[in-house]
Amino acid sequence: xxxxxxxxxxxxxxxxxxxxxxxxxxxxxxxxxxxxxxxxxxxxxxxxxxxxxxxxxxxxxxxxxxxxxxxxxxxxxxxxxxxxxxxxxxxxxxxxxxxxxxxxxxxxxxxxxxxxxxxxxxxxxxxxxxxxxxxxxxxx
Numbered sequence: 001x002x003x004x005x006x007x008x009x010x011x012x013x014x015x016x017x018x019x020x021x022x023x024x025x026x027x028x029x030x031x032x033x034x035x036x037x038x039x040x041x042x043x044x045x046x047x048x049x050x051x052x053x054x055x056x057x058x059x060x061x062x063x064x065x066x067x068x069x070x071x072x073x074x075x076x077x078x079x080x081x082x083x084x085x086x087x088x089x090x091x092x093x094x095x096x097x098x099x100x101x102x103x104x105x106x107x108x109x110x111x112x113x114x115x116x117x118x119x120x121x122x123x124x125x126x127x128x129x130x131x132x133x134x135x136x137x138x139x140x
Contacts, residue, residue, distance in 0.1 A: 009082070010028060011040070011076055012038075012039070012086065013040070013072055015043050015087065018049050019050045019116075020123060021041070022050075024040065024103075024126075026062045026064045027127040030062055031128065031138040032138070035136050039070075040070065045070060049065070049068070050108055052116045055116075056117050080098065082101065084103055
């Protein structure tokens with residue numbers, strides 16, 4: 001029997017871990033299931049996930065209302081194969097041998113659900129593209 005390839009791990013990072021990174025992690029979890037280890041964190045985490053983001057994700061059948069923003073740790077970066085930053089700039093530690101992607105996406109902070117929808121859709125498209133690059137078929 002051949003051993004399955006190791007599960008890639010992906011870390012989504014934005015400043016507050018309340019919007020973009022939560023959406024990225026939620027889409028990747030839904031589309032990849034247990035074939036990818038998914039984390040998200042923020043360099044300055046907010047107290048709660050953005051309610052407009054929770055609402056926008058609910059519209060596509062993903063409930064992230066129980067998620068909480070988490071602080072970005074060096075360990076989280078070191079234990080991830082792919083680190084996706086979403087506008088946190090220099091706050092993200094860089095380690096050799098990791099793959100870094102910077103997704104330039106509008107910040108949903110302070111926006112209503114109408115403004116969050118196109119950001120959500122852009123995040124989903126990029127997550128689907130990432131799955132293709134990782135060689136993992138989307139399950140949805």
